[in-house]
Amino acid sequence: MDLRVEGLxxxxxxxxxxxxxxxxxxxxxILCLVGPSGCGxxxxxxxxxxxxxxxxxxxxxxxxxxxxxxxxxxxVFQDFALLPWxxxxxxxxxxxxxxGLPEARMAEIVSDVxxxxxxxxxxxxxxxxxxxxxxxxxxxxxxxxVNPAVMLLxxxxxxxxxxxxxxxxxxxxxxxxxxxxxxxxxxxNLAEAVRLGHSIAVLSRRPGxxxxxxxxxxxxADRIHMDAELESTQEHLWNLMREEARAADAELLNA
Amino acid sequence: xxxxxxxxxxxLIGGATAATLAAPAIAQNRKITVGAxxxxxxxxxxxAYENGYFTEAGLDxxxxxxxxxxxxxxxxxxxxxxxxVTAISGGLISLAQKGAVKxxxxxxxxxxxxxxxxxxxxDAAFQAGLTAPSGLDGKxxxxxxxxxxxxxxxxxxxxxxxxSVTFKPLQKVGAIIxxxxxxxxxxxxxxxxIAKPLAGSGAVHIIGNVSDYIPNYQVTTVFTSEKNxxxxxxxxxxxxGAYSKGVTDYNSAxxxxxxxxxxxxxxxxLLHKYVYADQPLEKAAPGIINGTMRLNEGAALNMTSVxxxxxxxxxxGLVDANxxxxxxxxxxxxxxx
Amino acid sequence: xxxxxxQPVPFRGGGxxxxxxxxxxxAVFASLLILTEWGTRSGWxxxxxxxxxxxVVKTFGELWSTGMLFKHLVPSLTRLVVGxxxxxxxxxxTGILIGLFSYVRSGLVPLVAALFPIPKxxxxxLFVIWFGIDEGSKYALIAFGTFTPTVVATYGAVxxxxxxxxxxxxSFGMGWFAIVRKxxxxxxxxxxxxxxxxxxxxxxxxxxxxxxxxxxxxxxAYILEAxxxxxxxxxxxxxxxxSALGILxxxxxxxxxxxxLNWRT
Numbered sequence: 036m037d038l039r040v041e042g043l044x045x046x047x048x049x050x051x052x053x054x055x056x057x058x059x060x061x062x063x064x065i066l067c068l069v070g071p072s073g074c075g076x077x078x079x080x081x082x083x084x085x086x087x088x089x090x091x092x093x094x095x096x097x098x099x100x101x102x103x104x105x106x107x108x109x110x111v112f113q114d115f116a117l118l119p120w121x122x123x124x125x126x127x128x129x130x131x132x133x134x135g136l137p138e139a140r141m142a143e144i145v146s147d148v149x150x151x152x153x154x155x156x157x158x159x160x161x162x163x164x165x166x167x168x169x170x171x172x173x174x175x176x177x178x179x180x181v182n183p184a185v186m187l188l189x190x191x192x193x194x195x196x197x198x199x200x201x202x203x204x205x206x207x208x209x210x211x212x213x214x215x216x217x218x219x220x221x222x223x224n225l226a227e228a229v230r231l232g233h234s235i236a237v238l239s240r241r242p243g244x245x246x247x248x249x250x251x252x253x254x255x256a257d258r259i260h261m262d263a264e265l266e267s268t269q270e271h272l273w274n275l276m277r278e279e280a281r282a283a284d285a286e287l288l289n290a
Numbered sequence: 291x292x293x294x295x296x297x298x299x300x301x302l303i304g305g306a307t308a309a310t311l312a313a314p315a316i317a318q319n320r321k322i323t324v325g326a327x328x329x330x331x332x333x334x335x336x337x338a339y340e341n342g343y344f345t346e347a348g349l350d351x352x353x354x355x356x357x358x359x360x361x362x363x364x365x366x367x368x369x370x371x372x373x374x375v376t377a378i379s380g381g382l383i384s385l386a387q388k389g390a391v392k393x394x395x396x397x398x399x400x401x402x403x404x405x406x407x408x409x410x411x412x413d414a415a416f417q418a419g420l421t422a423p424s425g426l427d428g429k430x431x432x433x434x435x436x437x438x439x440x441x442x443x444x445x446x447x448x449x450x451x452x453x454s455v456t457f458k459p460l461q462k463v464g465a466i467i468x469x470x471x472x473x474x475x476x477x478x479x480x481x482x483x484i485a486k487p488l489a490g491s492g493a494v495h496i497i498g499n500v501s502d503y504i505p506n507y508q509v510t511t512v513f514t515s516e517k518n519x520x521x522x523x524x525x526x527x528x529x530x531g532a533y534s535k536g537v538t539d540y541n542s543a544x545x546x547x548x549x550x551x552x553x554x555x556x557x558x559x560l561l562h563k564y565v566y567a568d569q570p571l572e573k574a575a576p577g578i579i580n581g582t583m584r585l586n587e588g589a590a591l592n593m594t595s596v597x598x599x600x601x602x603x604x605x606x607g608l609v610d611a612n613x614x615x616x617x618x619x620x621x622x623x624x625x626x627x
Numbered sequence: 628x629x630x631x632x633x634q635p636v637p638f639r640g641g642g643x644x645x646x647x648x649x650x651x652x653x654a655v656f657a658s659l660l661i662l663t664e665w666g667t668r669s670g671w672x673x674x675x676x677x678x679x680x681x682x683v684v685k686t687f688g689e690l691w692s693t694g695m696l697f698k699h700l701v702p703s704l705t706r707l708v709v710g711x712x713x714x715x716x717x718x719x720x721t722g723i724l725i726g727l728f729s730y731v732r733s734g735l736v737p738l739v740a741a742l743f744p745i746p747k748x749x750x751x752x753l754f755v756i757w758f759g760i761d762e763g764s765k766y767a768l769i770a771f772g773t774f775t776p777t778v779v780a781t782y783g784a785v786x787x788x789x790x791x792x793x794x795x796x797x798s799f800g801m802g803w804f805a806i807v808r809k810x811x812x813x814x815x816x817x818x819x820x821x822x823x824x825x826x827x828x829x830x831x832x833x834x835x836x837x838x839x840x841x842x843x844x845x846x847x848a849y850i851l852e853a854x855x856x857x858x859x860x861x862x863x864x865x866x867x868x869x870s871a872l873g874i875l876x877x878x879x880x881x882x883x884x885x886x887x888l889n890w891r892t
Contacts, residue, residue: 086794106800116795120813120890129809130799163892181799360855367675367857380856388674388857435855458760458841459848465840468752474760474841608856 036098036107036184037062038083043092045078051242052078058236060185063215067228070238071276071283076221077189079243083219084108084187100184105134109183113190115170117162123173124149124158130181144180151210152176168199172206186218192227201260204230208255225272229265230258237275240283246275320525321350325362325374328355328565330483330581331398331510332375336564338536347528358434358462366391366515373514373529378599380437380608386618387610392519393596395512395530395589395624400501404545404584407500408485409447414473416495423498427453429476432466435459437608439509442599443479447503470494483581508595519620530589530623537585544582554579590625678859686860703834703846710769711830718774719819722781723811739778747772748836755840765837772833773826780822781815788814817891820884827876831869
């Protein structure tokens with residue numbers, strides 16, 4: 036199932052945040068959205084997933100979600116959004132409970148995704164016992180459990196320290212390599228974008244417009260830390276963004 | 291041994307213990323506080339005050355008003371009030387036992403031939419057949435608190451009729467009236483100046499007289515602190531003397547009608563300052579006249595009735611069984627009946 | 628040029644961090660009791676000022692041995708449990724509705740603010756007319772008294788539930804009731820439980836008020852009767868029972884918190 040964003044514009048209280056966005060999200064690929072802070076990339080992601088209604092334009096689903104997909108558009112949030120009163124397994128189950136699956140089937144799915152994300156040993160742990168990286172692994176496992184057609188990741192690694200971020204990027208790459216998934220990945224971190232994106236859409240500062248879409252053909256599994264080719268793409272992206280970022284930074288908040 | 295009461299406590303806190311020790315009695319302009327309820331049964335104090343009898347006796351008197359008899363007894367115990375007039379209640383007896391208060395005279399009493407306290411039934415109970423006290427079996431009877439005079443009256447009436455009633459404590463007279471009017475309780479007994487207007491409204495019915503069950507009932511008594519009774523005999527005597535003059539004026543105007551219609555009107559006028567003061571005179575007058583009951587001349591005290599009340603409280607387990615009449619009453623100031 | 632003078636940096640932290648000292652509370656309690664006992668025995672505290680603690684204990688013993696303790700305790704506990712259950716259930720439901728629906732919030736928050744400061748005791752005579760002088764008015768008084776603080780605590784707690792958790796629930800396609808049951812209610816539970824401590828303490832206070840009208844038995848009725856009879860021993864025995872009830876309620880809520888809120892950091 037592909038997604039297509041058509042002529043999408045959005046405004047908050049008359050202030051335009053997104054302007055004429057057109058995007059194609061292709062099955063089995065990861066699309067990264069980068070841009071200076073406040074450019075509306077998280078808003079765009081919320082609109083894509085149906086959590087917010089755009090002022091104009093629309094997001095179209097092309098085709099039907101694959102068989103066994105419980106929740107076609109599934110988010111991974113920056114601050115994990117785990118229920119602190121549920122165990123790891125309980126949090127992963129949460130997404131399944133809305134779909135009336137038999138108990139045994141749910142248990143099977145939970146243990147399967149926990150195994151895939153190396154969380155089996157922590158099934159009964161509470162979120163308060165987990166580090167930030169582990170919490171985000173749980174959130175990713177929860178998203179994978181509902182077998183989404185498109186994963187919508189909203190700055191999933193931004194709350195984590197650099198080392199943990201590196202480890203989780205490797206995890207995401209190996210998860211994708213084993214079973215390719217479709218994803219829209221919002222980040223302000225260009226290193227993440229060049230490591231995980233098959234294509235990278237660069238947004239301008241507010242109101243957000245698409246400046247350029249950069250494609251990287253190198254397979255995800257072959258991209259390594261400090262890769263020279265990626266470095267130059269990253270440099271190119273940064274040149275696109277520098278002025279925008281500076282101007283965005285100088286804007287008054289809520290002006 | 292110096293007793294530790296509230297006044298002394300305040301003195302101690304102020305760091306002036308010695309200064310609070312009672313000064314010797316001054317014959318003239320001795321300042322005293324008298325507790326009162328806004329009932330005609332307190333007319334003795336009101337009349338004596340208005341006619342200047344207390345001033346004549348060298349007493350600079352201040353009236354302090356209470357909503358119920360119980361706090362007045364406590365105020366005497368704490369030393370905030372010197373004299374009071376109220377019904378004998380379990381609380382009063384307990385305070386007497388603790389050496390705080392003493393009954394020194396009589397005030398209101400039931401007397402044959404004079405309309406006294408009434409037994410009331412709610413309209414609902416009346417319609418269902420409670421037309422005489424003999425029908426009280428299984429009914430509910432209102433009272434302010436356990437050990438109040440209402441409790442005593444209800445219990446005596448029930449005992450005389452050989453019936454059993456359930457007492458409902460409702461704390462305040464206002465609450466009892468509300469409960470009776472709405473039929474939440476079945477019966478109650480109260481002084482005539484409250485009973486008659488209630489019956490007049492049709493919401494309740496008078497089904498009997500308390501005096502039929504408790505003849506010569508000493509309803510209210512004059513009391514003071516143990517300290518005054520024991521150590522300030524002159525003060526007590528001057529107070530009772532002035533008070534008695536007020537009582538004589540009241541009885542002669544309202545019961546013996548010595549001054550005729552004019553005398554009654556003058557007395558009602560005087561009392562209206564204190565009783566039903568929130569109502570216009572023409573509305574208050576019937577209530578005041580209806581409330582007329584004999585006050586004991588010379589504050590004479592019916593010892594037989596007091597003794598009966600004490601033994602009832604003891605039999606009910608409301609007060610200590612070891613309390614004697616000597617602990618409760620100091621009969622040396624007035625004539626006893 | 629003065630020579631370089633070395634000195635340790637002065638310590639400026641410390642303080643402002645009281646720690647619990649075991650048994651200190653008990654010691655204060657015990658010494659007050661001993662002081663009172665000694666004072667009443669030696670006579671500088673008159674029988675009118677305070678009862679002798681040993682007499683209070685004796686009175687309590689009599690209550691126990693005559694079986695009157697339970698004759699008073701059972702109706703009181705029933706009133707507290709029934710009244711508080713009604714008040715808390717309605718309060719939590721109303722609080723959640725206020726927390727979730729704009730119209731309910733706009734309509735009811737001013738009403739609750741208006742009801743909160745009303746001394747519920749003042750309404751007792753009215754409740755007697757509405758609900759009867761027997762148990763109905765007592766349940767109603769306690770229910771009403773526990774209702775308002777529960778509502779305020781609950782909608783405050785619902786407001787404090789992390790909105791991203793609710794968005795998360797929606798993003799997984801959870802229905803409205805599932806979100807309320809699985810996200811809003813557990814998320815609001817800490818606030819609801821701490822509100823419950825206050826509500827139930829108010830419930831105990833109102834127990835005495837509720838038993839002012841027409842209660843033959845009950846701890847409140849017992850205390851009121853003791854007050855009317857100026858029987859300080861019974862008065863204090865009753866007060867001690869109420870205090871114990873307060874500690875019991877607080878302990879029970881503490882245990883519930885420990886069980887339900889073990890996920891809190």
